[in-house]
Amino acid sequence: MFEIKKIIGSLLMPLPLLGLLTLVMVFLAIAHKRKALYFGFVSILTLMLISTPFIGQSLIAASNNPAWQFKQAKQPKLDNIVVLGCSIMPNSRLQANHQLGDCALARLLEGVKLAHHYPNATLYVSGGGFANATNSQLMFETAKTLGISATRIKQNPLAMDTAEEAKRLAIYLVDKKTALVTSASHMPRAKDLFNAQGIDVIPAATDFQDFSQYPTYKQFIPNIAVLVAVTRVAHEKIGSAWVSVRRWIDPEAL
Template identity: 60%
Template structure:
């Protein structure tokens, strides 16, 4: 009874419920416009499939991301901790930490964890934003409120993407021991861009996705968290493709 309740509850969530309604509507539409209906059926079927933990897990392959965890036991010294920017939701009525999206919070938490392990390391918070509200300023305010001295923190508010972050920060990072904090799915591309600027970084990934431990009755039901993970993966595929194209046109571009 418990599992039945959970299955029904999961199926009534917006993604699986509306997805199945679209699928049924397209089946009915086969009577009038077969080509359009077939295209729609294929599209909605793919959307629902990649949103299931069973399929999503195979796409994101979380096991390969474990190599990006930070090996603190093997790093006695660290000079700088670079936390890359992510999502922000500006709202002057909220505290700084409440204006950071979940991705940004996850990255900042890992940065603060390392800052406590390495008290002499400088914390570099990066990322632009909207108008005067930047990812880096919100991260700095949050870090200070959680006990990090303002003198230890450096902002990089002008960067609007990872390529900008690498270019703008590179002059201050060369020849230092640098931990790079970003989402696990983003780490390969971020490391590549920093290496291209002559900066050797030590990956310190966070924001992992792994659905292998989810119960069996959830493995085949579309879930928005899985779709989010697959979307992040696809974002990195597109980003890496764009970098390859830019470098093919101009080897010095990125």
């Protein structure tokens, strides 16, 4: 079920979805040229437009709310700091930090920064993985090299998605003051899933995406970084819709 959910969700992202539509249109063009070429043109044009900073920024702006930054002045004490897993690139020949993807590194950096500021807080590093590597283990090793004592770090290596992370960590976090570290675009869904487990988390968003200050000449040129940011937001929209469907079927599911 987990693999099926991930496959379907991945195919609904902008690049594979619009790419598949274009392939279908090219195939149909053999028999119905005008309609197929029209829809193929629209698919490619849409992919290019949402990849420009000018259009892409409008699609991601609401999902990168600066208000989700952690405000240390308002939080004199923390019991826990939870860093959610993200992308990894397992390679046993590399050190742990080189196996963490950009969003995983951004999240861990924020978590380590908070751990230094709150020396009595426990740092939870979460997330499963593949190829004999997990987010939690790679983050654990990297956090140690950044000056966090191993005795302060707890791992959550079995959770394969945010809902599982919330469920597995709930027993340690309920009724505790907990900062939740994740990407800005992921924060609303992550906070919702943790709240559903009775965990009142304090947002500590990181990995913000903003292309509004790009020079004018770059605003209308397709950019892979913009497409990645738009894809992340699309992923969150689909993820939130999935949570709503699961809760409609079974209110206790998530």
